[in-house]
Amino acid sequence: MTGLADLQTIWAFIIAFAIFAYVVMDGFDLGIGILFPFFRPGTERDTAMNSVAPVWDGNETWLVLGGGGLMAAFPLAYAIILPALYAPLIAMLLALIFRGVAFEFRWRDPAHRRFWDISFIFGSTVAALAQGITLGALLQGIAVEGRSYAGGWWDWLSPFSILVGVSLVVGYALLGTTWLIMKTEGELQEHCYRLAWWLGAGTVAGIAAVSAATPFLQAAYYEHWFSWPQVLFTAQVPLLVIIATVVFFVSLRRRWEYWPFLIALAFFALGLMGLGISMYPYVVPEAVTIWDAAAPDSSLIFMLIGAGILIPIILTYTGYAYWIFRGKTGHEGYH
Amino acid sequence: MLENVDALLLSRLQFAFTVSFHFIFPAFSIGLASYLAVLEGLWLWTGRAVFLNLFRYWLKIFALTFGMGVVSGIVLTYQFGTNWSVFSDRTGPILGPLMAYEVLTAFFLEAGFLGVMLFGMNRVGKGLHLGATIAVAVGTFISAFWILSANSWMQTPSGFSTNEVGQFTPESWLGIIFSPSFPYRLVHTVMAAYLTTALAVGAVGAWHLLRDPANEGARTMFSMAMWMAAVVAPLQILAGDLHGLNTLEHQPAKVMAMEGHFVSHPEGAPFYLFGLPNQEAARVDYAIAIPKASSLILKHDLNAPIDGLDTVDRADWPVVPIVFWAFRIMVGLGFLMLALGLLSLVARWRGRLYDWRPLLRFALVMGPSGFVSVIAGWVTTEVGRQPFTVYRMVRTAESVSPLDAPAVGTSFLAFIAVYFVIFGAGTAYILRLMAQPPKPGEEEPEDQAQPVRAAGITPAPGVDPGRAIRGRGAEART
Numbered sequence: 001m002t003g004l005a006d007l008q009t010i011w012a013f014i015i016a017f018a019i020f021a022y023v024v025m026d027g028f029d030l031g032i033g034i035l036f037p038f039f040r041p042g043t044e045r046d047t048a049m050n051s052v053a054p055v056w057d058g059n060e061t062w063l064v065l066g067g068g069g070l071m072a073a074f075p076l077a078y079a080i081i082l083p084a085l086y087a088p089l090i091a092m093l094l095a096l097i098f099r100g101v102a103f104e105f106r107w108r109d110p111a112h113r114r115f116w117d118i119s120f121i122f123g124s125t126v127a128a129l130a131q132g133i134t135l136g137a138l139l140q141g142i143a144v145e146g147r148s149y150a151g152g153w154w155d156w157l158s159p160f161s162i163l164v165g166v167s168l169v170v171g172y173a174l175l176g177t178t179w180l181i182m183k184t185e186g187e188l189q190e191h192c193y194r195l196a197w198w199l200g201a202g203t204v205a206g207i208a209a210v211s212a213a214t215p216f217l218q219a220a221y222y223e224h225w226f227s228w229p230q231v232l233f234t235a236q237v238p239l240l241v242i243i244a245t246v247v248f249f250v251s252l253r254r255r256w257e258y259w260p261f262l263i264a265l266a267f268f269a270l271g272l273m274g275l276g277i278s279m280y281p282y283v284v285p286e287a288v289t290i291w292d293a294a295a296p297d298s299s300l301i302f303m304l305i306g307a308g309i310l311i312p313i314i315l316t317y318t319g320y321a322y323w324i325f326r327g328k329t330g331h332e333g334y335h
Numbered sequence: 336m337l338e339n340v341d342a343l344l345l346s347r348l349q350f351a352f353t354v355s356f357h358f359i360f361p362a363f364s365i366g367l368a369s370y371l372a373v374l375e376g377l378w379l380w381t382g383r384a385v386f387l388n389l390f391r392y393w394l395k396i397f398a399l400t401f402g403m404g405v406v407s408g409i410v411l412t413y414q415f416g417t418n419w420s421v422f423s424d425r426t427g428p429i430l431g432p433l434m435a436y437e438v439l440t441a442f443f444l445e446a447g448f449l450g451v452m453l454f455g456m457n458r459v460g461k462g463l464h465l466g467a468t469i470a471v472a473v474g475t476f477i478s479a480f481w482i483l484s485a486n487s488w489m490q491t492p493s494g495f496s497t498n499e500v501g502q503f504t505p506e507s508w509l510g511i512i513f514s515p516s517f518p519y520r521l522v523h524t525v526m527a528a529y530l531t532t533a534l535a536v537g538a539v540g541a542w543h544l545l546r547d548p549a550n551e552g553a554r555t556m557f558s559m560a561m562w563m564a565a566v567v568a569p570l571q572i573l574a575g576d577l578h579g580l581n582t583l584e585h586q587p588a589k590v591m592a593m594e595g596h597f598v599s600h601p602e603g604a605p606f607y608l609f610g611l612p613n614q615e616a617a618r619v620d621y622a623i624a625i626p627k628a629s630s631l632i633l634k635h636d637l638n639a640p641i642d643g644l645d646t647v648d649r650a651d652w653p654v655v656p657i658v659f660w661a662f663r664i665m666v667g668l669g670f671l672m673l674a675l676g677l678l679s680l681v682a683r684w685r686g687r688l689y690d691w692r693p694l695l696r697f698a699l700v701m702g703p704s705g706f707v708s709v710i711a712g713w714v715t716t717e718v719g720r721q722p723f724t725v726y727r728m729v730r731t732a733e734s735v736s737p738l739d740a741p742a743v744g745t746s747f748l749a750f751i752a753v754y755f756v757i758f759g760a761g762t763a764y765i766l767r768l769m770a771q772p773p774k775p776g777e778e779e780p781e782d783q784a785q786p787v788r789a790a791g792i793t794p795a796p797g798v799d800p801g802r803a804i805r806g807r808g809a810e811a812r813t
Contacts, residue, residue: 075427
């Protein structure tokens, strides 16, 4: 195995970071869409929508970076994975259209607000489900021949991919509800605390179910998790999930406003770590490693210079934009 | 094999459909973002309320346009991989980094400051808010820079070599970014976006002036738009001519298709004003031509010999009728824009800019012409590049993903249905906003959900509380 500091590994981490940033940020605003049916039309829905309206577009940009970055750094992986996951990816793209326009359209057309609310709910839920299915289908493996996908257009569909899809919907909803616990007060906040109990339990159940099934998908995954002495390291991941779960429910009971969201982020970080343990160094399981898939060094270096300079700047001004809209969202504005 | 051809055709149709739809939005938002920055700057500089009102008026329209541009653009990032995987594998090392730079330098900048621009007027100072507006405008330009660089490389590839698995690998990044057609394409396309915006703004101004020639906001926007048309339209025709000469040098077959030159003309080639190119028979039917005019345009010499498609292998011909007609639509509209700009100068000189009804009607009719010619120009250059995705290097037929035709057929139908519903509604909302005359005390976008009310008055009880929530700016004004 090549060292941890080679260009390909650095790029694998950058793309993993983009995916994590995407999941964290678009996760909570997709989650708010998923939870929309549980909020009453009027104040609750409008406040929930207001809390993400200034930032959703920036959040979604991480998805573009993930896709564009994959094409740039690992073109072969991009060329194999995307056709293999054609149906769920197209569904995700269409769903993102429905929810993205709803931010503007529901204010612009009060007479059809119900329609745009439904489009927001439907779009958010389908996008989350499709992203989960995509991940599940990738984990379970993709048929490859030469430099291209060699399977059919329904290969992605399996009980496992559906399980990951549903788990991700629940997980995003958890991010959404805990975000609202931070950003709102009063009745809506109470409502979110109640929802967070169920969604927290559901997310932990999802993590458990996916984790239990994963090692049996590919022999290599089992190896990665249970071979000695690696197991000493990998065992920390489920342990941390258990600790996080305890802290999560304590923080809900004690009404700590920020902790539920931070713990929800920790669940996702641990999930991504688990994904990394299962897959690394493969980008298409058991078929293509990051070194097979990588673009030539000159491409990776050219982009690394840009990413190294620009990603910190982006994080700074994204942080600034969040700072401007900090505090509770309410009908008196953000105070 | 037949199944493969169907998936290819469907993928081409789907890409053409989604990219054409998408292009409409950035063509408008590039120009509109700059216009908004100018309006806000003028407001801060002169303190005149009309500029702030116009800023708010167009900001609402910008928010809708930009949102639709974002969601239709995400589709394209992924469609390279879903439908054109072989192309992505082979060109990824070259085009991937260009697009990654677009995301890093432009998309984040636009998205990061869009929220401040739309909702932050009362949360940051005026100067900082102008900074956010400028950041968004600069972002739209940087985005155009990178994506047109990528497109130009596909048209006139340079600065690369190939490796053992058939991938293009970078040799010189400057050579890749600044491929031979890039400077011309960038200038021509960005000016097209400015012109498109000017024509749309001018039409809105004209519409309201036809009803109320005294409306100050309508007068200001119409005057600004007509200055823009008068200055940019002639420059755009000049830039287009230079772009065409560059194409003649690097992609001669495209120019042959634009001109309808199936055969070579050793002693001066005609320019076809009208005709129906017949690809099968390799001739232009029902042609009305100006003798030797094409030689004059392309070589600046009446008798210069011009090669025709008979010098090109038939397998490498683009679809001539599409390129031929798309080009004529673009050029024809371009000259009408020039006429509008010149007429506006005459009217201005005679002091009749705001009430000369034929001019106002002409400007109104020309409102959508920018969008039409942008799409026509896009079709000219993209169809003219065929049958290649990377000119003379990769054929479109060998770029496509190994997909089943039913999968692509289903997605194509879904895109058509969704785009017509969503973007149809969006266009209707934009037109509805445009139909309202600009007025003093224009609301900010965030106030839009509320019923029309005087600025600064807290919504009365009895108003739907859900709507009142949106009045984030209210507390700062009362």
